[in-house]
Amino acid sequence: MAYFETLGLVKLFGGLAAVNGVSFDVNEGEICGLIGPNGSGKTTIFNLINGYFPLDKGEIYFNGNKISGLKTHKICREGIGRTFQIVKPLKRMTVLDNVLASAFLRSHTKSEAVELAEKTVSFCGMTSLKDKVAGSLPIASRKRLEITRAMATKPKLLLLDETAAGLNPVELEEAIALIKKIRDSGVTIIIVEHIMKVIMTVSDRVVAINHGMVLAEGTPEEVASHAGVIAAYLGEDYCAAG
Amino acid sequence: MKNHLGPLAFLLVLIAFPLAVRDPYYQHLMILVLMWVAIGSGWNLIAGFTGQVSFGDAAFFGTGAYTAGLLAHKLGMSAWWGLGLGGIFAVIIAFPFGWICFRLRGAYFALATLALNEVMRHTATIWESLTEGMVGILIMQTFVSKIPYYYIALAIAVVSLISVQVVMSSRWGYYFVSIREDQDAAESIGIDTHYYKMVSLCLAAYLTGLAGSLYMNYMGFIDPTIVFSLHDISIMAILVGIVGGVGTVYGPAVGAFIMVAVSEVFRTGGFGLLEKLTAATGSPVMVLVTKYIKEAHVLTFGLLVIFVILFLPNGVVGGWRKSRRSH
Ligand SMILES: Nc1ncnc2c1ncn2[C@@H]1O[C@H](COP(=O)(O)OP(=O)(O)O)[C@@H](O)[C@H]1O
Ligand SMILES: [Mg+2]
Secondary structure: OOOEEEEEEEEEEOOEEEEEEEEEEEOOOOEEEEEOOOOOOHHHHHHHHOOOOOOOEEEEEEOOEEOOOOOHHHHHHHOEEEOOOOOOOOOOOEHHHHHHHHHHHHOOOHHHHHHHHHHHHHHOOOHHHOOOEHHHOOHHHHHHHHHHHHHOOOOOEEEEEOOOOOOOHHHHHHHHHHHHHHHHOOOEEEEEOOOHHHHHHHOOEEEEEEOOEEEEEEOHHHHHOOHHHHHHHHHHHHHHHO | OHHHHHHHHHHHHHHHHHHHOOOHHHHHHHHHHHHHHHHHHHHHHHHHHOOOOOOOOHHHHHHHHHHHHHHHHOOOOOOOHHHHHHHHHHHHHHHHHHHHHOOOOOHHHHHHHHHHHHHHHHHHHHOHHHHOHHHOEEOOOOOOOOHHHHHHHHHHHHHHHHHHHHHHOOHHHHHHHHHHHOHHHHHHOOOOHHHHHHHHHHHHHHHHHHHHHHHHHHHOEEOHHHHOOHHHHHHHHHHHHHHHOOOOOOHHHHHHHHHHHHHHHHHOOOOOHHHHHHHHHOOHHHHHHHHHHHHOHHHHHHHHHHHHHHHOOOHHHHHHHHHHHOO
16 A cells, blocks of 8 residues: 555535546655646645644554544644645744744643744744744745744655745745655655745645546646647647747 | 742732722722732633633533532531632533533634623523523622722732643643644644543632622622623623733733723713713713713723723733834
8 A cells, every 4th residue: 555545536516526536656755747728626635634624534554553633733743744725824823833833742841842843844944934923924934934843743744735826936945845845854745836936846746636626647748648638728828848 | 039029029019009088989999900810810711722612601600609609508518618619510501512512613612602601691581580580680799898899809819810820831721722723733742622621611610700799799780681791791801801801811900900990980971071071061962971871881891992902912911012022
């Protein structure tokens, strides 16, 4: 059995099947890119993995255990961290307190948690912002805070939902570097991203979805040259550029 | 340590207060202030820090008061046992309530607390074989002097403030505030939000029930309309919580002082000033004004809330902190 595995995930919203029979595997230690046009169901897949929405059908296995059906906080405890596409900072708390709140999960005492929070903040390059109130941060830092907060729960698998959207070229490079650094520290990653540059440079493997179904799966090059994917997702833009 | 100097100095003043001010009337008001510090601290834990606004604190206050009253009335025990058990019985009410109602979010939860308040008041009114209904419960007070009550109330207030301070700087405190700020984010970082909302509610109910049993011992008389009062207890608790500063440890202490003073000004018609004016002028208009002002404290409470929200959104303590930091 794969390290992480989804089997026939289905999620219906009223009559609409936002996710319609999605199965894919992720191997330990890799970065798996999840791509697809807007509204194709990527965020919903994350919400199913992390237990935010109940599944209508399907199963999810992680590290040898069935995690589908568990509550969100239990899934985090099992070792799956996530970021939100629409960021959810704890606005009236400082950056360090945001991270501290999540560092308690893997700490017995407060001083242990503070130590872990400080370490994670510095690992993610947020030390200079740690005393700022989260609500006052610009979008790039909020996105980074999402990652930092998830990292403080010491995840084995990290779900990144468009953490590079809205960043300028310099911030983008920093984000790519951070993602690679996280992978190198031994965390498996599933990343949803619209910016092809990010997906192509960081992913070991890519899963392309459309209308809630898996369209193609393979190396970034294979998926990028898949006819269906080009039609559904990359469209004219890609043809013109290529 | 520097942070504790202010509160410690203030505590010394409070310890000296009844020795310096011998007038029982002012001692009485201070006992009420101290009782409200405990209630306000409880409300602040669940509403101010955890973000689950309660409109039904009287449910816990009344439970604490009736626990003390019934121990004396039915079992012939000392009502002082209520100080130990009143909070526990309030928790026994809070537990199943929270278990069911924390599925509700935001305004729906607030409405559920309002309903709990009303259910408790009606139960206490109707279940005459246990509570004596509207007749109420009268017990013999232990002390004639107000001073012993004052020090017991002071101890309860101090314990409340210290408990909140300790809780809020621990794991629980961080979890409470995370839940307030964003429940979904809190779940996703591994916080069992349902469980920690329960913890916060039970702590709040305990402090409020403790205050209720103090009230029974001190006043010697309770009935359902007094201790389960939506307006005099539940709404007052909200005001104490927000006037002083929502989500600040000492906010409720400041709020308790202000609110007891404000309600006393209204209850007495400006400490009898209006009556004196009425008598002096003999004007029928003044008679009416006096009557309405005395009854208008509900309205004034409302206006006060609006004032605080407009001009001191962080309450007196929060606003003061902020202006101090900017220096
Ligand atoms: N909470 C929800 N309620 C109803 N429909 C939803 C909800 N969340 C997502 N959807 C719908 O599901 C589809 C997939 O959305 P989403 O997973 O956000 O797409 P993506 O992240 O790939 O852009 C969209 O049609 C969206 O409108
Ligand atoms: Mg999305």
